[in-house]
Amino acid sequence: MIKKTFLITLTGLILVSCSKEKRVTELKTDDEKAAYAIGLNMASNFKPQGFDKDLDINILKQAMLDKFENKELLFSEDSIQSFLSEYVPKHLEKVAKRNAEESKKFLEENKKKSGIKTTASGLQYKVEKEGTGAKPTDEDLVSVNYVLKTIDGSVFEDSKKQTGGKPADIPLGRVVTGWREGVKLMSKGAKYTLYIPSELAYGENGPAGPNQALIFEIELVDFKPLPKQDAQPQITPEQLQQIQQEAQAQQEKK
Numbered sequence: 212m213i214k215k216t217f218l219i220t221l222t223g224l225i226l227v228s229c230s231k232e233k234r235v236t237e238l239k240t241d242d243e244k245a246a247y248a249i250g251l252n253m254a255s256n257f258k259p260q261g262f263d264k265d266l267d268i269n270i271l272k273q274a275m276l277d278k279f280e281n282k283e284l285l286f287s288e289d290s291i292q293s294f295l296s297e298y299v300p301k302h303l304e305k306v307a308k309r310n311a312e313e314s315k316k317f318l319e320e321n322k323k324k325s326g327i328k329t330t331a332s333g334l335q336y337k338v339e340k341e342g343t344g345a346k347p348t349d350e351d352l353v354s355v356n357y358v359l360k361t362i363d364g365s366v367f368e369d370s371k372k373q374t375g376g377k378p379a380d381i382p383l384g385r386v387v388t389g390w391r392e393g394v395k396l397m398s399k400g401a402k403y404t405l406y407i408p409s410e411l412a413y414g415e416n417g418p419a420g421p422n423q424a425l426i427f428e429i430e431l432v433d434f435k436p437l438p439k440q441d442a443q444p445q446i447t448p449e450q451l452q453q454i455q456q457e458a459q460a461q462q463e464k465k
Contacts, residue, residue: 261306261420307421314409314424317362321406334389335406339428342401347434349384353394354433360426361419368418378432387412390427397431404428 238244254263277284286294322329326337347353356378359368370379383391389411397403405427409417417423 260303261309265302303421307415310420311409311422314362314422318406318408318424330392332392332411333408334392334411336393336396337404339404340402342398342431344398346395346398347383348395349391350437351383351434352380352437353383353431354378354380356430356432358428362424362426382437394429394431399431399433402430
């Protein structure tokens with residue numbers, strides 16, 4: 212059964228597509244701001260799933276207009292649920308395969324560039340600025356500024372926007388393998404760019420899509436020993452996947 216949130220989001224994407232020809236340059240009313248905000252939210256949800264590359268915006272627009280104008284539909288509404296139940300898993304499998312191939316190609320080309328170093332694990336990194344002093348360990352709390360990008364250069368997350376410009380405090384022992392390995396190479400004040408293969412990041416559960424290699428621009432501001440009460444074991448990718456599957460199962464029962 213397709214989750215209700217998927218169908219709601221798909222409807223939102225269609226709504227956004229209907230306004231493609233009428234491009235605005237300024238948001239004047241609250242309704243306009245709401246429409247734009249919803250559009251951004253829908254795009255953010257759908258891009259990691261590859262729908263931006265595979266769905267024809269013109270067909271989405273036509274479907275919406277056909278419904279609004281009570282025209283003869285090209286697709287039976289009674290069969291939408293069953294069709295999407297079969298289509299979505301196949302689509303996501305295709306996206307995972309495509310992401311893996313594109314990520315592999317990107318990393319193969321990237322490691323040839325000047326200044327790129329590759330570790331034994333496959334992590335690639337570039338030193339933008341070296342720091343001084345000791346380096347953090349798994350038992351430390353690191354204070355960092357970071358930007359997460361996908362291999363096409365799109366910014367997926369910017370820590371400063373989430374913390375009001377302050378460094379984010381992160382227990383180093385709890386992060387994914389590639390991020391942890393890269394930060395442990397750094398000293399205070401260092402700025403590195405990490406190019407993390409999917410298998411050293413989130414694998415099929417990647418925030419930017421399944422099997423995506425990720426780019427992290429990281430500045431290590433400071434670090435200190437993690438308080439003992441916070442010294443909890445890292446959640447492994449397998450445990451994370453199990454938690455997500457259980458949560459999804461509970462959601463589908465509702």
